[in-house]
Amino acid sequence: MSKHRRKTISVIGAGNVGEHVASLALLKGLGDVRLFDIPRKEGDKVFEPVKGKALDLQQMLSALEIDAKVEGFTVSPDGKSGYETLEGSDIVVITAGFPRRPGMSREDLLDKNIQILKAIVPNIQKYAPNAIVIVVTNPVDTMTYVTYKLLNFPTKRVMGMAGILDSARFRTFISYKLGVSPKDVHAYVIGGHGDEMVPIISRSNVKGIPLENLLSEEEIKEIVERTKFGGGEIVALMGTSAYYAPAMAVVEMIESILLDAKRIHPCSVYVEKNGFYEVEDICVGIPVLLGKDGWEKIIEVPISEEERQQWRKSVESVKRTVEIAKKFL
Numbered sequence: 551m552s553k554h555r556r557k558t559i560s561v562i563g564a565g566n567v568g569e570h571v572a573s574l575a576l577l578k579g580l581g582d583v584r585l586f587d588i589p590r591k592e593g594d595k596v597f598e599p600v601k602g603k604a605l606d607l608q609q610m611l612s613a614l615e616i617d618a619k620v621e622g623f624t625v626s627p628d629g630k631s632g633y634e635t636l637e638g639s640d641i642v643v644i645t646a647g648f649p650r651r652p653g654m655s656r657e658d659l660l661d662k663n664i665q666i667l668k669a670i671v672p673n674i675q676k677y678a679p680n681a682i683v684i685v686v687t688n689p690v691d692t693m694t695y696v697t698y699k700l701l702n703f704p705t706k707r708v709m710g711m712a713g714i715l716d717s718a719r720f721r722t723f724i725s726y727k728l729g730v731s732p733k734d735v736h737a738y739v740i741g742g743h744g745d746e747m748v749p750i751i752s753r754s755n756v757k758g759i760p761l762e763n764l765l766s767e768e769e770i771k772e773i774v775e776r777t778k779f780g781g782g783e784i785v786a787l788m789g790t791s792a793y794y795a796p797a798m799a800v801v802e803m804i805e806s807i808l809l810d811a812k813r814i815h816p817c818s819v820y821v822e823k824n825g826f827y828e829v830e831d832i833c834v835g836i837p838v839l840l841g842k843d844g845w846e847k848i849i850e851v852p853i854s855e856e857e858r859q860q861w862r863k864s865v866e867s868v869k870r871t872v873e874i875a876k877k878f879l
């Protein structure tokens with residue numbers, strides 16, 4: 551028998567996104583899954599939803615006849631207990647965090663989510679020092695920056711999920727407009743995961759036909775706007791943020807890494823200095839090559855002058871949030 555073992559994917563925060571990451575990764579047969587989350591108190595009753603979710607998922611696998619192990623672990627909110635089983639993780643996904651609530655400023659949210667990261671990160675350092683870490687918690691570029699700084703892992707082993715999701719939205723809306731399969735739509739989004747994201751129109755095409763040959767300027771503008779507010783559109787409908795597409799975007803990253811697929815995806819990564827993208831000491835969405843070592847290389851995509859202006863604006867906006875975050879580090 552070879553020493554082959556199934557890969558281990560740990561997900562910290564088994565809320566909407568986390569549980570769907572688990573379920574999709576299991577369905578794709580990517581490995582075993584360990585879920586970590588805090589208990590939920592109602593009056594004097596204490597629930598451990600993470601353990602229930604793991605059991606439910608394990609039973610789903612029996613029905614599907616998929617061999618994998620799913621386990622749930624209740625952790626303390628301060629990170630002081632429950633994380634020993636992170637040991638041996640190949641991938642750690644962080645979705646733990648709070649969404650922004652009415653009356654809460656961006657700074658309040660940053661502070662709250664950074665405190666959560668501060669509780670989690672020492673456990674990854676201690677128990678999973680060789681893992682590749684994927685950050686989902688919003689505002690994702692800043693949270694990836696904070697995780698990277700706190701974690702002190704090699705740059706290539708820390709990344710944030712955003713660009714794949716924004717690109718999936720962009721491709722969906724293009725496919726709606728043109729009545730073609732999104733599989734044949736090649737289009738993607740770089741920059742910060744926010745209102746200033748940059749859909750790369752000049753490089754977008756449908757089976758090689760430039761988007762600009764297929765749609766009018768007005769139609770493209772409409773699609774770009776819908777993409778930028780794609781997350782908000784879902785929040786307005788559901789009263790909570792999206793989770794199917796975000797989870798699938800995370801699973802695409804996991805798959806590329808675990809299968810050493812060398813796929814090119816926009817991900818939020820720490821860049822110390824890059825002349826082509828004109829950035830320094832920031833995490834922002836850039837096309838990278840994903841393989842067994844994490845994000846292995848930055849891909850330099852030629853963009854138009856107009857897109858470069860938008861890119862600079864987007865980087866500035868991420869920088870502002872990173873500066874605020876530094877106060878809480």
Ligand code: APR
Pocket residue numbers: 562563564565566567568586587588625626627628629645646647648649666669686687688791792793796
């Ligand atoms: N330790 C571990 N888990 C925690 C902690 C903590 N200290 N604090 C909160 N969590 C857990 C919550 O209990 C919850 O189950 O994080 C989970 C977050 O899940 P949801 O609230 O359902 O949020 P979700 O929609 O999954 O989004 C997760 O991704 O898109 C971003 O903005 C979004 O930051 C949010 C993250």
